[in-house]
Amino acid sequence: MSIRFAVIGCGGITRFHFPGLTQAGAQITWVADLDEDLARARAEEYGARHTTDYQEILASGEVDAVLVATSGPTHKPICLAAIEAGLHVICEKTLADNSDDALEITRAAQAKGIILYTSYMKRFIPAVQRAQALMPRLGKIFSTYIRSYQPWGSIWDPPPTSRPGNEESGFRQRYGGGILHMGGSHMLDLVGFFLGRPKRVYGKLHTPEWLDYEVLASALLETDNGVVHFEAAGHPLRRIGFLRDGWDEGFEINGTQGRLEFYSSTWDNVDSKACLLRHYDNESGDMTEYRYEPTSPFARADAFFVANMEQGVQGEQPITTGYDVDELIAHLHRSAETGEALEVDWRI
Ligand SMILES: NC(=O)c1ccc[n+]([C@@H]2O[C@H](COP(=O)([O-])OP(=O)(O)OC[C@H]3O[C@@H](n4cnc5c(N)ncnc54)[C@H](O)[C@@H]3O)[C@@H](O)[C@H]2O)c1
Incomplete structure (x- = not known):
């Protein structure tokens, strides 16, 4: 039934x-x-x-x-x-x-x-699942770059009339926070998916004084599979990204025997624009491109x-998938406030 x-x-x-x-x-x-x-x-x-x-x-x-x-x-x-x-x-x-x-x-x-x-749902993008299947061919993982750059127009410019204090934004009410709760959360989830729970976090945030949410989050995350260089940003660049549409999100995972490069398409276009995966194999010297038909990961x-x-x-x-990301976001905020790297206190 x-x-x-x-x-x-x-x-x-x-x-x-x-x-x-x-x-x-x-x-x-x-x-x-x-x-x-x-x-x-x-x-x-x-x-x-x-x-x-x-x-x-x-x-x-x-x-x-x-x-x-x-x-x-x-x-x-x-x-x-x-x-x-x-x-x-x-x-x-x-x-x-x-x-x-x-x-x-x-x-x-x-x-x-x-x-x-x-x-x-980004775990369910076919290119991401292929990347996971290829992980054992990378040898020892030593470094990962992962980022979500979302085109947010003129967000870095001050508003035309300067206002005292922070403006209450619909962002917080709708999504719970800034760029970390948006594209950043997906990338933190993929860190856990590919590399396991980070043990230590050092984070830095940028919140323009006229906003009540961060537009840039940068972090170093230590995992059992090497250091992760993480960044999430709402940015003003119109034509960057592998599809030249301003969306610039993906990862590069480096191991002793190979590398994976993944580029995602905009989250609300994933069923109309395909993502791209490249696998470099050090023994053969081959770079294999995986392209898929667009399909809804939702x-x-x-x-x-x-x-x-x-x-x-x-x-x-x-069951801890959602908690894991929220705990990492909390540590990243705390690290940015204190200026210190923090051991992650996994409470479950
Ligand atoms: N996976 C992704 O890439 C992705 C992308 C966008 C949004 N989201 C998430 O999806 C969720 C919804 O986002 P959205 O863009 O659809 O927002 P939205 O504002 O378009 O829709 C939210 C809806 O919830 C309704 N609602 C609010 N409180 C309610 C309540 N107590 N009972 C019944 N209905 C209630 C509102 O009336 C509204 O229609 C958020 O958590 C957001 O972070 C995920």
Whole structure:
């Protein structure tokens, strides 16, 4: 029998998840959004019931799992309530907007035996999965460069009229923070995916005085697989990146026997623009290029999550995935404040 899902929050990102969940064979029985018109429209499209109050869904007994796709700061109460109701959870990234909340959600899921995924869908890009399969051919990994440069226009320029103090931004309300919560979180997730949990972090941030979120985050991360040079930025450069569209995100992993180079396409174009992977093999001297048809990693992620939920298993993606990223973001902020490198205090 197909698993019954509620989609909570029907904004921009769910244009990928509605088809993703249905293609995965899930039955969408409920949708919720504070905007009732939006909820109703989605409900009609997918033959579901709708509400503006997600608690109604949790009390209905008509769902087995929820996809939480609301704005970042609301993830915690919704995830905790769904877990308490005994429902499996897929939560959009970042899991929470601070590491204490992410820890609380993860511990609650563990205590209840709930399957919990944070939807870091870049793990599911075919070129990323091929890169993971090629990792054993790199020999000993000694250095990684990883970055997310997102084109944010004139963000580095002061606003036309200078304002006293920080401007309250919709960014924090929508995403929980600045560039680290945006593209940076995906790259921190890929660090864990490829190299394991970092042990030590040194970070530096730049927050323009007219904003309340960082636009640049740089870090050195020490792992068991060498040092990672990490950077995330919202930048004004229009034509950089391998597709020359201003999006410049990817990684380079160097080992004693080879190197992987990965370039991603814009997150909302991943189903129309292909990513690129190159593998250099030191023994043969060959550089192999892997190009794939554009495909939605959201749909691939949802297929993986739904299949595991049907079998009642967490599977290969650890329950701590979302917590790990939020803990790294917290350490990076603390390191930037103190100017010191920090041992990462993994609390779970
Ligand atoms: N994986 C990615 O690359 C990626 C990209 C963009 C956004 N996201 C994440 O997806 C999530 C949603 O982002 P978005 O761009 O779709 O935002 P959005 O603002 O377009 O949509 C959020 C929706 O949630 C609804 N909502 C808020 N609180 C609610 C509540 N208590 N109950 C019901 N509905 C509620 C809002 O009315 C809104 O329609 C965020 O966590 C964001 O970080 C991920």
